[in-house]
Every structure is written in structure tokens, then in C-alpha cells.
Amino acid sequence: MNIQKIGVIGAGQMGNGIAHVCALAGYDVLVNDISQEALDRATSQIDRNLARQVGRGLVTEADADAAKDRIKTTLTLADLGRTDLVIEAATERETVKDAIFRELVPHLKPETILTSNTSSISITRLASRTDRPERFMGFHFMNPVPVMQLVELIRGIATDEETYKACLGVVEKLGKTASSAEDFPAFIVNRVLVPMINEAVYVLYEGVGNVKSIDEAMKLGANHPMGPLELADFIGLDTCLAIMNVLHDGLADTKYRPCPLLTKYVEAGWLGRKTSRGFYDYRGEEPVPTR
Ligand SMILES: CC(=O)CC(=O)SCCNC(=O)CCNC(=O)[C@H](O)C(C)(C)COP(=O)(O)OP(=O)(O)OC[C@H]1O[C@@H](n2cnc3c(N)ncnc32)[C@H](O)[C@@H]1OP(=O)(O)O
Numbered sequence: 379m380n381i382q383k384i385g386v387i388g389a390g391q392m393g394n395g396i397a398h399v400c401a402l403a404g405y406d407v408l409v410n411d412i413s414q415e416a417l418d419r420a421t422s423q424i425d426r427n428l429a430r431q432v433g434r435g436l437v438t439e440a441d442a443d444a445a446k447d448r449i450k451t452t453l454t455l456a457d458l459g460r461t462d463l464v465i466e467a468a469t470e471r472e473t474v475k476d477a478i479f480r481e482l483v484p485h486l487k488p489e490t491i492l493t494s495n496t497s498s499i500s501i502t503r504l505a506s507r508t509d510r511p512e513r514f515m516g517f518h519f520m521n522p523v524p525v526m527q528l529v530e531l532i533r534g535i536a537t538d539e540e541t542y543k544a545c546l547g548v549v550e551k552l553g554k555t556a557s558s559a560e561d562f563p564a565f566i567v568n569r570v571l572v573p574m575i576n577e578a579v580y581v582l583y584e585g586v587g588n589v590k591s592i593d594e595a596m597k598l599g600a601n602h603p604m605g606p607l608e609l610a611d612f613i614g615l616d617t618c619l620a621i622m623n624v625l626h627d628g629l630a631d632t633k634y635r636p637c638p639l640l641t642k643y644v645e646a647g648w649l650g651r652k653t654s655r656g657f658y659d660y661r662g663e664e665p666v667p668t669r
């Protein structure tokens with residue numbers, strides 16, 4: 379299948395990164411969100427990230443300008459009907475994703491491939507509620523998208539080989555590496571990573587360490603590029619909690635119990651960097667631990 383136009387739904391931190399790398403690879407990209415503010419924020423974030431790449435000599439000015447020209451935005455989901463591949467990257471909530479697919483499907487060309495960047499939700503279940511379970515897949519980028527090499531490709535029970543090959547071709551054109559995961563809660567990366575983050579929150583909750591000591595211990599003691607609490611703030615605490623809930627519900631094992639302290643931060647609206655406060659407070663010059 380010849381993929382030229384890609385639709386991206388959700389203009390948050392993942393959506394803007396996905397639009398950025400797709401446009402840089404030569405695809406025409408149409409980004410949709412429910413808020414004009416989110417679309418505007420995404421456009422300026424893409425401009426900043428492209429300028430950084432130009433500044434480091436990784437991308438030429440001409441390629442960055444061409445990429446910007448290839449990205450268009452829309453508040454009307456139906457406009458994505460013209461695209462060949464849709465990558466849904468809206469909030470990690472199954473009801474939100476279901477509603478998007480329900481509204482979008484009647485406008486799609488029959489051959490369009492529909493994918494979700496979900497971090498954890500069952501691809502088989504999402505696909506089963508659309509008209510094209512055989513042309514539906516998990517297309518899971520890592521954050522920050524312009525930097526991270528991996529894309530997890532997750533086949534639902536009905537996904538056909540042609541769809542998988544077409545998505546693999548896109549990953550290769552993006553210059554990234556695909557890893558195939560079976561469709562079980564949170565797939566590979568988040569099945570391992572997010573319980574580790576949740577455990578770090580338990581370590582904080584139980585007073586074994588404070589925010590600074592936990593992050594320093596894991597950076598210096600395990601060579602992680604970011605401490606687990608800094609990484610949780612980077613991913614978004616709402617997304618981390620949503621992933622733990624999918625693991626807990628989907629695998630029915632108490633070892634995936636979300637830490638009550640993680641729940642409390644989310645209930646406070648302290649979601650990490652995106653709200654300027656989480657395990658760190660980002661409102662000043664330097665991040666300050668909140669515990
Ligand atoms: C939740 C899920 O479903 C799945 C997930 O994504 S889990 C999260 C996976 N991601 C991680 O684990 C990230 C862990 N952290 C890291 O790897 C590093 O800290 C990092 C790459 C983010 C930053 O690295 P660093 O060395 O501290 O910073 P820095 O030197 O400033 O940046 C390195 C590069 O990343 C780029 N970068 C950093 N943050 C960026 C961002 N938010 N967006 C785009 N680019 C970014 C920088 O521009 C720089 O690129 P160049 O050298 O090509 O210019």
C-alpha cells in the first residue's frame with residue numbers, strides 16, 4: 379500500500395513529535411485536536427524542535443522548512459478521511475479513543491490503515507469496535523519521539539499481514555527501528571518500565587527515599603538517563619496511572635496495584651511537566667522536588 383498522507387489525532391506531546399518525524403520523512407501530515415490552543419502549541423513545539431535539530435546540524439534549514447510546510451492542522455476530525463494512515467495519539471482513555479474511532483470511521487477511505495499510539499490499551503478491543511479490525515494496529519512511539527529509536531508494532535488478533543508490512547515500511551522510512559509485541563496489557567516497554575516507575579513512587583510513599591535521592595540513586599546506580607520520578611513527570615502522571623490501571627485490570631494481579639500517592643498527584647492535577655508540577659515543581663528556573 380502506498381502511504382503518502384498521514385493523519386495524527388491528538389496534538390499533545392506525542393502527537394506533535396509524531397507529526398514532526400513523519401513530515402521530516404516526507405509524508406504530508408494532517409493533525410487534529412479538539413482544541414485550537416493544543417494545535418497552536420503543537421505547531422510552535424515542532425518549530426522549536428526543528429530549529430534545535432537545525433542548530434545541531436542534524437537537519438538542513440531547507441528540510442526543516444519543507445517539513446513545516448507539509449504539516450497542516452484541523453479541528454474537524456472528518457478531514458482525516460483523506461489520509462492513507464491514521465495514528466491516534468489522544469489522551470490515554472479507552473472511552474476517548476472509542477469515541478474518536480466511532481466518529482472518524484464513516485469518513486475513511488476503505489483502504490486507510492487505522493492505528494493507535496496507545497501505551498497500554500488492548501489493540502484487539504479497540505479494533506473490534508471499528509469497521510476494519512484487519513487494517514488496525516498498535517503504532518507505539520516512545521517519548522521524545524524525535525529522539526527515541528524504537529516504535530513498538532502491535533498486531534491485534536485480526537490484523538492482516540499487509541497492514542503490518544505497510545506500518546513496518548513507515549517505521550523504516552522514519553529511520554526508526556520496529557519491535558513487534560503481542561497484544562497484552564502495556565505490550566513490552568511499558569509492561570517493564572511503568573511498574574518500575576510505580577515502585578519508585580511506593581519507595582517515596584513509604585519514606586525509603588525522597589524524590590531527589592530516588593532519582594539520583596537510579597541515575598548513578600543503574601545508569602538510567604533520567605530518574606524514575608523525573609521520567610514519570612516527563613511521561614505524564616495521568617498516563618502512568620492509566621497504564622497501571624490497565625495492567626491491574628487486564629492481568630488481575632495485585633503486583634500492578636497503582637501506588638495511592640501516584641493517584642493523589644493525579645487527583646491534585648499535578649500531572650508532571652505538562653502542568654508544570656508533579657514530583658518536581660517546574661515553575662521556577664530549576665525543577666524543585668515536591669517531596
Ligand atoms: C509511556 C510510553 O508509552 C512509552 C515511553 O515513551 S516511555 C519513555 C521512554 N523515554 C525515555 O525513557 C527517555 C529517557 N530520557 C532520555 O533518554 C534522555 O534524558 C533524553 C533523550 C530525553 C534527553 O537527553 P539529555 O542528554 O539529557 O538531554 P539533551 O542533551 O538536552 O538532549 C539529547 C537530545 O534529545 C533532544 N531532546 C531532548 N528533549 C527533547 C524533547 N522533549 N523533544 C524533542 N527532542 C528532545 C535534544 O534536542 C538532543 O538532541 P540532539 O542532540 O539531536 O540535538
Ligand SMILES: NC(=O)C1=CN([C@@H]2O[C@H](COP(=O)(O)OP(=O)(O)OC[C@H]3O[C@@H](n4cnc5c(N)ncnc54)[C@H](OP(=O)(O)O)[C@@H]3O)[C@@H](O)[C@H]2O)C=CC1
Pocket residue numbers: 387388389390391392393410411412413416466467468469470471474478495496497498518519520521612613614617652
Ligand atoms: N507521554 C508519553 O510518554 C507517551 C504517551 N503515549 C500515548 O500517546 C497518547 C497521547 O499521550 P500524550 O501526548 O502524552 O498526552 P497529552 O495529554 O500530552 O496529549 C493528548 C492530546 O489529545 C487531545 N485530545 C483529547 N481528546 C481528544 C479528542 N477527542 N480528539 C482529539 N484530540 C483529543 C488532548 O486535548 P486536551 O488537552 O484539550 O484534552 C491533548 O491535546 C496516549 O495514548 C499515551 O498513552 C505513548 C508513548 C509515550
